[in-house]
Amino acid sequence: MNASHPVTLSVAIALALSSWIAAASPQAAAAAPTTAPQSAAPAVRNVQPLADDAQRVLALEGAWNVRTFAGLQGRNGPIPAMAFVRTADLSRLTDADKDRLAAAGVALDIDLRTGDEEQQSPDVLAKDPRFDYQRISLMGTEKMDLQKMMTSFPDTLGAAYVQWLGSNQPQFREVFQRMAAQRDGAVLFHCTAGKDRTGIISGILLDLAGVPRADIVHNYAVSAHYLEGQPKDSAMNVQMMALLKQHPEIARKMAGMGGTAPENMEMFLDTLHQQYGGAAGFLKEVGLSEAEIHSLQVRLGQAG
Template structure:
């Protein structure tokens, strides 16, 4: 599904979480509570094993123990996270101790300039930036000319719009034979969430578990700083055009239906993640390497 509004959809998926608007899960809600269809979700007790507590990063989680078609995903397969521009020295040491060897930065060049990834200059980690948006510069006024109907729609459009970038990401992951692969964007929920969704679907994780894994991001993003230069520019646009703020208010969270829409389109249009990866040029050998990393070889 590729439409003229696709670049706008991708931009909003990026920018909405930076503003901290929209429904966000309440920190003091019961741990086992799940939100309504239009809200976000709270973590369950089982989610705690996947959380990595860092001082300078938010929404840092592995896939440890999520059940794939051939068994649980290993704890050292992947780490997903948000912006890494505030990592402490202790945080970097902790990521190295966790076995991270590769850091894939899904952000634009603009974002990297405004908040440099602090693993990029640490020689313990290989660093590769692949802008999943397919653009490197954020022209906010131009991006605000039209809007998608929902984040879910933006995610579906992404599958068509950013195929060369998806190919780069998954080929780079497949080439990393050892160590833990970390991937991140700014908020760690949209670009990062889609890569996570594709990996988990490839592993054979149940849709309900993939949706939950996505939906709890809003909870783990509470308290993430929103003081970037891009955020200030966006706030000025909203002051000048209040309708932009009203539209984006519903796009800042991680409502379950966003990932449900994405997974439904992934299945209907491509037959699932494996079909999608093959359609964009990922080889059978690379797919098997991805499955092996996910603990689903054979």
Template sequence: MTLLPLYQERRIRMEGASNVRDLGGYPTSFGRHVRRGVFFRADSLHRLTERDQEELVGRGVRSVIDLRHARELQESENVFASSGRLAYHNVSLFNPADTATTDLGRLGDLYVDMLENRRQPLLRVFELLSADPREAVLFHCAAGKDRTGVIAALLLELAGVAHEVIVADYAMTAACLTPLMEELRRTRPESVSAELYERFLGAEPEEMEKMLAHLAGRYDGAEEYLMSIGLAPEQVEGLKKKLLGA
């Protein structure tokens, strides 16, 4: 699958962020398309300009879910955290510094580990995503790749988007992050080796493929997984309607 047209079509140009994208527009197995302007994925929002903020508000974003750890919030505060312009929620999915102390050989292992060992925060994220069917939501982490990528993949899988398309959406992050690579390298936690950190900066398709294979093999997809972590059936159905329309 050619990534460039998909990347150009969904990327939202920002002065203070590099990886802001509309999750909508993808075809689904139901013969429909994921709705545009409903869910947005992004990297860190701490450098958004006033124009950037107006752009997101103008696109209907009314709620922001920040997936970063407390240490990251202290170093790079989200511009919406105390502005009052949007509803702001912080749900930490993991501490990047902890990757040095876990037995994870690759990013795909990290994503599977998140599914199995971060069930409560993931439940909270999906409760927020399903809270208001009329509300556009933006979710983000530091690079908009790992934590954000897992949430995006679960949403797209729930909507019936083909796995190869979900993988392509994930891999687009590599192109988006090119301007940020040096900054990301400077923020490497001291507890994480340079070699490991460099490997974890990538967005290779096989990493997301591993997570999706686990999701399909153990849960038969996102719907069963979300209900297994505690999302109510009516919330799951509400999310599907939000993704696809009534």
């Protein structure tokens, strides 16, 4: 990544930290001084899944937040069950997990993480010949240099997601063009927690399908529930812990950016529609052709 995108790098690091702090950890809380003001915001309870969400969960032993779009209603009917699979980190998949994904029809695995993240926690599908693997760093950077962390973060995750729409358009184009080019099988996409980068790619796809706004927001918001218990023992997390001990003020700010509060996706969708006219307008803006957008709509079952 070149020096002309410092804000993007700061957002990348902020999201890595917020994803880690959100899950965690008595250790993360301990990184901040015990003299924190008593008026600090209370922890937000995770949005709980509804009965209808169960049909979308793909239970695996070694991955968290693994879900399809099955049954979500688009403008022309429900989205096919195995059009897309969204998930978190895939470095802990068992052989049985890989077999289940293959049996479910997953053909393409798009890894949205940086090169650093992939090296710390390799995607085990990358070396399995049954899957076509492609890594496209949605952040527009390959390194997350925690020693160069900037202090000017957005105030909310929603604001960070909005920044992406303007600053990372080449990466969005590459992701959606690769999805559009996949004719057969299911397309899986993931990041580390499966809630931020994965969450906004999901939001764009669901908006393109014409899924009601409330359902898009809910689909995002339940990620925090499905991430409960996700391990946080990677080498990158060790670096983050050391950084937080040195800069407890960062821990306090990032703690307020964790989770998947519905208002984050609300803010993202507001901007998507106000600035681009919705997902289709955004995809045209970043360089997708009408044919490519149509291919995505076909995959989503909405090409009528």
